Amino acid sequence: MANFTLRVSGSSREVAVDPDTPLLYVLRNDLELNGPKFGCGLAQCGACTVLVDGRPVRSCVTPMSTVKGAIETIEGLGNEESLHPLQKAFIAEQACQCGYCGNGMVMSAKALLARNPRPTNEEIRKALNGHLCRCASHNRIVRAVQRAAKEMQS
Amino acid sequence: MTSRRDFLKAGGALVLFFSLENSLGQTAPARLPGSLNTNRMLNAWLRIDADGTVTIYTGKIELGQGIGTALAQIAADELDVEMKRIRMVHGDTAVTPNEGQTAGSLSVETSGTAVRFACAEAREMLLAVAATRLGTQDLKVVDGTINGTLDYWTLAGEIDLKKEASGTAKPKAPSEHKWVGKSIARHDIPKKFTGGAAYVQDIRLPGMVFGRLVRPPSPGAQLVSVNEESVRKLPGVVAVVRDGNFLAVAAEREEQAIKARAALARNAVWKETPTLPPSGAALYDHMVAQGVPAQTMLDKTGTAEAAARSLEARYTRPFQAHGSIGPSCAVAQWTDGKLRVWTHSQGVYPLRNDLANVFGVDVKDIRCTHAEGAGCYGHNGADDVALDAALVARATGGRPVKLQWMREEEFMWEPYGSAMVMKLAGGLDAQGNIVSWTHEVWSHPHSRRPGQSKGSHTLAARFLDKPVGAAPVGDVPLPSGGADRNSIPGYDFPNVKVLKHFIVDSPLRTSALRTLGGYGNVFALESFMDELAAAAGVDPVEFRLRHMKDPRARAVIEAAAKRAGWTPAARGWGFGYARYKNLGCYCAVAAEVAVDRSSGKVTVNRAVSAVDVGQTVNPDGVVNQIEGGLIQSASWTLKEAVSYDRTRVKTRSWAEYPILRFEEVPPVEVVILNQPDQPFLGVGEGSQGPAAAAIANAIASATGARLRDLPFTPQRVKAALSQTKAM
Numbered sequence: 047m048a049n050f051t052l053r054v055s056g057s058s059r060e061v062a063v064d065p066d067t068p069l070l071y072v073l074r075n076d077l078e079l080n081g082p083k084f085g086c087g088l089a090q091c092g093a094c095t096v097l098v099d100g101r102p103v104r105s106c107v108t109p110m111s112t113v114k115g116a117i118e119t120i121e122g123l124g125n126e127e128s129l130h131p132l133q134k135a136f137i138a139e140q141a142c143q144c145g146y147c148g149n150g151m152v153m154s155a156k157a158l159l160a161r162n163p164r165p166t167n168e169e170i171r172k173a174l175n176g177h178l179c180r181c182a183s184h185n186r187i188v189r190a191v192q193r194a195a196k197e198m199q200s
Numbered sequence: 201m202t203s204r205r206d207f208l209k210a211g212g213a214l215v216l217f218f219s220l221e222n223s224l225g226q227t228a229p230a231r232l233p234g235s236l237n238t239n240r241m242l243n244a245w246l247r248i249d250a251d252g253t254v255t256i257y258t259g260k261i262e263l264g265q266g267i268g269t270a271l272a273q274i275a276a277d278e279l280d281v282e283m284k285r286i287r288m289v290h291g292d293t294a295v296t297p298n299e300g301q302t303a304g305s306l307s308v309e310t311s312g313t314a315v316r317f318a319c320a321e322a323r324e325m326l327l328a329v330a331a332t333r334l335g336t337q338d339l340k341v342v343d344g345t346i347n348g349t350l351d352y353w354t355l356a357g358e359i360d361l362k363k364e365a366s367g368t369a370k371p372k373a374p375s376e377h378k379w380v381g382k383s384i385a386r387h388d389i390p391k392k393f394t395g396g397a398a399y400v401q402d403i404r405l406p407g408m409v410f411g412r413l414v415r416p417p418s419p420g421a422q423l424v425s426v427n428e429e430s431v432r433k434l435p436g437v438v439a440v441v442r443d444g445n446f447l448a449v450a451a452e453r454e455e456q457a458i459k460a461r462a463a464l465a466r467n468a469v470w471k472e473t474p475t476l477p478p479s480g481a482a483l484y485d486h487m488v489a490q491g492v493p494a495q496t497m498l499d500k501t502g503t504a505e506a507a508a509r510s511l512e513a514r515y516t517r518p519f520q521a522h523g524s525i526g527p528s529c530a531v532a533q534w535t536d537g538k539l540r541v542w543t544h545s546q547g548v549y550p551l552r553n554d555l556a557n558v559f560g561v562d563v564k565d566i567r568c569t570h571a572e573g574a575g576c577y578g579h580n581g582a583d584d585v586a587l588d589a590a591l592v593a594r595a596t597g598g599r600p601v602k603l604q605w606m607r608e609e610e611f612m613w614e615p616y617g618s619a620m621v622m623k624l625a626g627g628l629d630a631q632g633n634i635v636s637w638t639h640e641v642w643s644h645p646h647s648r649r650p651g652q653s654k655g656s657h658t659l660a661a662r663f664l665d666k667p668v669g670a671a672p673v674g675d676v677p678l679p680s681g682g683a684d685r686n687s688i689p690g691y692d693f694p695n696v697k698v699l700k701h702f703i704v705d706s707p708l709r710t711s712a713l714r715t716l717g718g719y720g721n722v723f724a725l726e727s728f729m730d731e732l733a734a735a736a737g738v739d740p741v742e743f744r745l746r747h748m749k750d751p752r753a754r755a756v757i758e759a760a761a762k763r764a765g766w767t768p769a770a771r772g773w774g775f776g777y778a779r780y781k782n783l784g785c786y787c788a789v790a791a792e793v794a795v796d797r798s799s800g801k802v803t804v805n806r807a808v809s810a811v812d813v814g815q816t817v818n819p820d821g822v823v824n825q826i827e828g829g830l831i832q833s834a835s836w837t838l839k840e841a842v843s844y845d846r847t848r849v850k851t852r853s854w855a856e857y858p859i860l861r862f863e864e865v866p867p868v869e870v871v872i873l874n875q876p877d878q879p880f881l882g883v884g885e886g887s888q889g890p891a892a893a894a895i896a897n898a899i900a901s902a903t904g905a906r907l908r909d910l911p912f913t914p915q916r917v918k919a920a921l922s923q924t925k926a927m
Contacts, residue, residue: 064435067455075410075454080402081395085525085574086607090854093525121395133393140385140820143828144264144575145392146526152393171862178854180525181264181575182831183824184865 050110052077055122065111069103070094072110073119081120081149085178092150092177102154120149123156132156135194136187143181150177155191164195232367234313235259239297243361245318246275248326252344252353254279254286256315259299260307261291261546261570262388265884266821267307269386273379273817274312277372278319280341281352283379288387291548291570293563301547301649303578303712304680305784305882308817312880321369325359326352374815374876381876383820388572400544400571401604403531409438410454411592411603412461414447414468415613416663418848419707420475423447426468434460439595444665448592450601458606474846475707481909484516484621487642487703494640494699497684502694504635507627511735514623515724515908518841519616521857522713526574527610528581532589533600538565539593540600543586544573550651551583555590557654558661558668577832579711581605581614583650584659591660608852613659616842617713618644618683618706622724627695632736634747636695639725643683644706645673646716659709675702676716680781685718686889689725690779691747708844715885718780719833722889723896723910726776730897731906739768740775740897752812752875753779756788759810759871764790772805774898776890780882786812786873787886789830791866791894795902800918802899804834804866809887811870814878825883827868833891835860838912 052059054077061076068087073079073096082105085093089104096105099115123130129137132152142148151174158165158173165173170191171184179187231237239245239259247255256275262268268288276283289296299311327339330346344352374381391398416423426447428440436456441448449464451457478486531542539559545551548568556563568586576582589603605613620643627636648657648670655661655670662669676682684700713719733743741761748754757777760766766773772795777788791807809826816822839858843850851857892910900906905920 063453064455067453071454075404078404079395080397080399083399083401083526083574084604085527086854088607088853088855090607091525119395120393123394125394126390126396129394136393137385137389140389140824142264142389142392143266143824144525144572145389145398146524146574148392149395171865175862178525178859178861180523180577180832180859182828182835182860182865184831184862185827185867186824188862 052113053116055118063110066109068106069096069108069110069113070105073105079119079121083146083149085146090178091147092154093147095150095153097153097157100157100160102157120152123152131197132194135190135197139186139190139193141186141190142183147177147179151179151187155194158191159195159198163199165191167192230367232365233317235297235299235310236314236317236365236367239299239314240364242318242321242363242365244297245314246322246361248322248352248356250353250356252285254281255289256286257289257296258311258315259291259297259549260302260311262572263302263546264388264572264575265825266386266818268388269384270308270817270821271312271315272387273384274316275319276379277377278316279323279344281344283384285344293548293552293566293568298549300651301550303546305780305884305886307882308880309882312817316371317367317369318365320371321365322359322361324369326355329355329358380815380817381819381874383818386821398572399526400531400542400573401526401529403542403571403602405531405533405600408531408600408602409450409452409596410457411448411450411589411601412457413588413603413605413609414461414465415609416445417470418472420473420847421445421470424469424471426464430467431460431464434463438599439592440464441592441595443591444667445663446591446660448588450592450596472847476844476846477707478846479844483518483619487619487621490703492642492701492703494701496697497678497700498688498696498698500696504694505629507635508630509628509735510625511731512623512625513728513731513908514621515727517620517720517723517910519619519708519710520713520836520840521611521616521842521851522577522580522614523857523859524574524576524580524610527605527607528585529573529602529604530586530589531600531602532586532593533598534593535598537561539590541566541568541586541590542571543568543582544571544576545582545586546576546579547649547651550649551586554583554650554656554658555587557656558587558658559590578713579615579647579649581610584613587658587660611851611853611857612849615648615709615711618646618710620683620717620720622720624724624728626728626732628732628736632738634691634693634732637689637693638697639687639689639721640699641684641687641717641721642701642703643717644703644710645675646682646710646712647676648673648709648711672704679783681717683717684721685716685781686721686725686778687717688782690750690753690782692749693747708849714829715780715888718778718885719836719888719892722776722778723892726778726890726893727896727908730774730900741766742768744775744777752786753777755873756786756810756812759873760788760790760808763810763869763871764808766790772898772902774894774896774901776893776897778889780886785881785883785886787826787890789887789890789894791891791898793895793898793902795899795917797921800914800916800921802838802895802912802917803864804895807866807868807891807894809868809870810873811883811886812873812875812881813883814875814881816872816874817880819872822872822883823870826870826887829885829887830868830891831860831865833888834866834895837892837895837910840911
């Protein structure tokens with residue numbers, strides 16, 4: 047066991063866990079965040095994605111000992127009363143069926159829009175290509191990212 | 201339970217008597233609409249409270265298909281209330297009606313119809329009280345307020361919903377609908393994009409521990425030895441469970457459970473035996489060679505010219521996985537001999553039945569409550585993991601257990617969609633019309649769901665020291681069918697023969713994957729239509745219309761062709777049509793593909809679908825289902841097959857089971873042919889079969905190569921191209 051101080055969505059949290067514990071379990075079980083999901087544990091599907099210093103990271107394969115930067119999860123973007131433009135856009139486009147992959151889609155889209163505020167559809171597809179969606183909401187997700195980009199521009 | 205069919209088999213004069221009266225000689229109750237027929241009390245379906253809310257209880261569960269919102273739309277319209285007043289309660293054996301499985305694209309048809317008639321009757325009852333109070337029949341309801349003076353919330357106490365539905369209440373005319381027919385935003389979505397507690401994975405109970413499994417390495421493996429003690433000493437371990445071939449751990453923390461699982465797996469010694477069938481092309485010969493006798497499902501003879509030309513073709517479909525993005529998960533807790541389970545099962549009552557059979561307890565002592573999981577697309581590991589969690593929870597001293605499968609367990613142990621062989625034969629007369637048609641299908645079962653009277657179909661039941669088996673399954677009977685779903689063509693052919701070889705034993709467990717046999721059968725049927733059209737020298741759309749009388753079928757075929765800009769000369773386009781189950785929605789798909797001749801890679805560039813679901817409740821929900829089904833089918837069709845050798849399943853992760861990705865997903869357009877005056881028809885499984893055929897037919901159109909073996913991997917396409925002269 048070792049003590050870690052995590053900076054998550056603007057606040058500081060202390061946890062005592064084994065250094066090799068994947069960040070995902072700390073976020074879900076110690077911090078009780080529902081956003082990041084266990085999908086594969088192999089960095090293959092993207093459901094567990096969070097941002098570390100603004101970059102998308104697969105939290106299921108990220109040991110606590112390697113986490114140095116500021117973490118942002120989907121909870122940090124906004125809540126139902128005060129939605130982030132991406133959350134608003136995903137809801138407006140009804141961009142899911144089951145929604146289990148949605149956390150990763152939103153977080154990677156946030157990183158994309160930070161470095162490329164006006165992406166083409168092709169750039170969005172490329173940025174999200176490492177994320178799996180089984181219900182096949184891909185086209186809606188691309189539309190949602192475009193909608194959010196427009197709103198964030200204005 | 202003795203089915204009506206068994207009575208008919210019994211034969212004799214008693215048949216009529218028994219079909220009209222039950223065994224006590226009482227007249228059978230009148231048939232009520234939808235699921236009201238099996239859950240007949242009004243208060244089973246709704247409750248109106250003084251606080252200005254309406255609660256709707258449904259046995260159908262939300263699995264991301266939007267059923268909660270669609271049912272709320274129906275209820276709001278029949279009751280004349282705003283949707284925000286409606287609270288939905290899904291699938292809980294303590295509080296909701298028993299509507300069996302949420303399957304077969306039946307939820308709007310059965311539950312929606314029940315909610316519609318129950319709410320219409322409740323409204324009539326409220327208005328009857330209001331009429332007396334106000335001394336007028338001239339009543340107008342606005343959001344539950346009657347003539348601006350009385351309201352439902354104060355009158356609720358004066359009506360008694362604890363009575364059997366009459367089934368004679370008059371639902372609203374479509375022109376009076378305020379909510380039905382509109383794309384109301386789904387209620388389940390906001391929490392899914394804000395980190396709300398949306399899934400069974402998000403349940404956290406006081407004292408909860410985490411469970412993980414050690415499954416056998418292969419379906420035929422037997423546990424020889426395992427050192428449980430060494431694992432019990434690991435940090436955080438609360439329990440190590442061994443019962444026959446069932447092995448599991450529970451720990452205080454999730455990562456500790458995962459480490460304990462790995463340690464237990466390392467020291468477990470198994471004896472493995474090769475129990476699996478051959479794979480690849482040999483599988484299909486093996487299925488046919490088993491010699492399971494054919495059942496004749498249809499033998500229709502009519503008058504027609506003799507065939508001038510005959511064609512035959514064999515199509516195959518491999519074992520395919522549901523591949524939920526989130527592995528199956530459940531939470532279970534035992535308290536004083538009573539079991540509580542939170543589950544994403546599609547049927548909480550059937551699951552409860554199986555758990556009772558495994559544990560030997562009364563169903564009254566088990567409560568199963570639905571909580572959403574990741575999309576399941578049929579019978580995945582949801583029920584199995586509920587038993588797993590309950591088995592582990594017996595060893596945790598009353599502490600609740602949350603157990604989620606690892607990715608490899610999901611891929612190795614979910615019940616697959618069955619491999620299938622479809623042999624088709626057809627005859628054309630001199631004018632190029634189909635005069636004879638034969639469809640012969642070989643398949644394992646497509647439904648091994650919980651809910652049998654004895655035993656259990658849950659996976660771990662068979663692993664136990666005292667294994668609990670299940671009776672051999674039968675096929676889902678026609679007209680909806682299972683292995684033979686959609687094997688009977690909807691076209692008007694004078695002579696039709698449909699044969700089924702139902703291979704009950706399957707060493708690889710199979711059960712319901714979205715569409716059951718419909719995907720394989722429609723792929724074959726609609727591919728063969730194109731093969732015959734080509735032989736007749738007729739455009740595929742024209743050829744379909746020539747053989748189709750049903751006006752609703754013709755309408756979707758024409759609408760899809762029109763939206764696609766279909767022309768007989770267009771290369772690279774393909775068409776497919778089916779009415780799902782021959783009972784559900786009508787759906788046509790046109791797809792355009794590009795084939796890279798050097799790599800063999802097929803890209804779907806564009807897809808168009810037209811669909812008739814009867815009365816449309818939520819147009820965006822319909823589009824979402826048709827589009828999602830179409831793209832999922834493109835993934836099945838181009839990429840997916842479970843791999844295995846004679847002993848082990850080799851598919852363990854997404855690396856071995858690639859699915860369609862963003863850069864491969866085509867734009868999809870959906871045209872809805874709304875029929876406001878027609879009954880609801882389920883939509884969730886409408887597009888998969890037609891999409892597969894459309895892609896196969898488009899490849900043939902683009903290259904001249906006919907692909908008959910799913911999936912159309914680059915390797916297969918290249919092999920087919922090499923046998924076809926460059927066009």
